[in-house]
Amino acid sequence: MKILVISDIHANITALEAVLLAAGEIDAAWCLGDIVGYGADLNECVQRVRSLPNLLCVKGNHDMAISNPESLAEFNHAASQAILLSRKIITEDNIAFLQKLPERVSNDIATCAHGSPRNPIWEYILDGHVAKENLENFSTPLGFVGHSHLPMMFLDEAIGKPMSRHFPLPGEQVSLTTRAILNPGSVGQPRDNDPRASFGIFNPGTMTWQIQRVEYDIPAVQARIIAAGLPERHARRLSEGW
Secondary structure, three states: OOEEEEOOOOOOHHHHHHHHHHHOOOOEEEEOOOOOOOOOOHHHHHHHHHOOOOEEEOOOHHHHHHHOHHHHHHOOHHHHHHHHHHHHHOOHHHHHHHHHOOOEEEOOOEEEEOOOOOOOOOOOOOOHHHHHHHHHHOOOOEEEOOOOOOEEEEEOOOOOOOOEEEOOOOOOEEEOOOOEEEEEOOOOOOOOOOOOEEEEEEEOOOOEEEEEEEOOOHHHHHHHHHHOOOOHHHHHHHHOOO
């Protein structure tokens, strides 16, 4: 079984379509939140995600902010500007979809959340200590998270020690033999100094994980962000992945 794992699309339909083309035929898609925010293509991205096969999708902080004005206090000025503009152009049907998304979902093998199993909307898992603490908050062998925009994984390799942090190379196939927390990176706004869209492929049959990267037409996305009146910073950062 081939499962596409994506996160942090951030209203970038060009990157999303490039990812779907590169992934090829899939059996299911797991989306770890933040379909919207920062970019100009929010309706297109929500509709495209909704069309994916056997979709499992959780809510990210930007998805929540589209329909919850009180959450704007948690965002910086540029991010707030993008959210306010997004509220003006998103369709009622797509708002309803985002509102209904769960904050956390589990099945037999994995627990999926945007930030962390412990704090699904807001917590970043960036180091082995925080990752280890989160193991107490879910019982499945694997956890899948986004939010940091960094393709990385944490493995529980030693009793009593923090989880070990790894940054798999694109195309490297990893065998999952211990409990792990996996992050596929960002489709629409990578922040690891690699501008290529990032995504993961998970095979539960063989318990393997692979990060993949794909190039897309960044200038076209930047032009749409500027034309929409969104902060220029959100366009500029796409060129270098920061």
